[in-house]
Amino acid sequence: MIVVFRTRKLEREYVESREAIRAYGKETARRYIERINIIKKAADIEQLERLPGLKCHPLIGNKKGKWSMTLVGRMRLIFALSGEQLEIVTIEEVSKHYDQ
Secondary structure, three states: OOEEEOHHHHHHHHHHHHHHHHHHHHHHHHHHHHHHHHHHHHOOOOHHHHHHOOOOOOOOOOOOEEEEEEEOOOOEEEEEHHHOOOEEEEEEEEHHHHOO
């Protein structure tokens, strides 16, 4: 899968681990980078859904069309799929999924 970032900040936090640590804390930053690496290696969204521990699932309501996977505690990585075969993943945000 091809990964793109909605903002330069999100991309910088992936490339520069200290930026992610500053923004999210050490454990969430580590998982953020780890999850993006997993997405890059995945063949398709079904593979991500089957991986234990990620809790990868489609969102509903005002975030319909986006997907979520667990980072740490309530922290989630939110992303969207695009492309003819949903092969492009756009990293949308890191958020406290249920506090919105």
